[in-house]
Amino acid sequence: MATYAAAGTRGVSSQTVMWSKVALGEAVVKIIDNKKTFMGRGVSTDIIEASAKAYINAINRLVTV
Numbered sequence: 001m002a003t004y005a006a007a008g009t010r011g012v013s014s015q016t017v018m019w020s021k022v023a024l025g026e027a028v029v030k031i032i033d034n035k036k037t038f039m040g041r042g043v044s045t046d047i048i049e050a051s052a053k054a055y056i057n058a059i060n061r062l063v064t065v
Helices: 047-063
Strands: 009-019 022-033 036-044
Touching: 022 047, 036 047
Parallel strands: none
Antiparallel strands: 009 022, 022 036
16 A cells, blocks of 8 residues: 655555564654665554654655665
């Protein structure tokens, strides 16, 4: 599943991973800033939380360059 949005976000993808008896959602976010791509990843039992973690991870990579 991929979603595309404005404001420099290139795409968001998510998937569900089964590990033991717990389902984990994984989200990947790509942000483009000045022709550079920053990728963030987040994993959680809640896909919304995983998406937020992925977005924060990508922003942290952007600001530490």
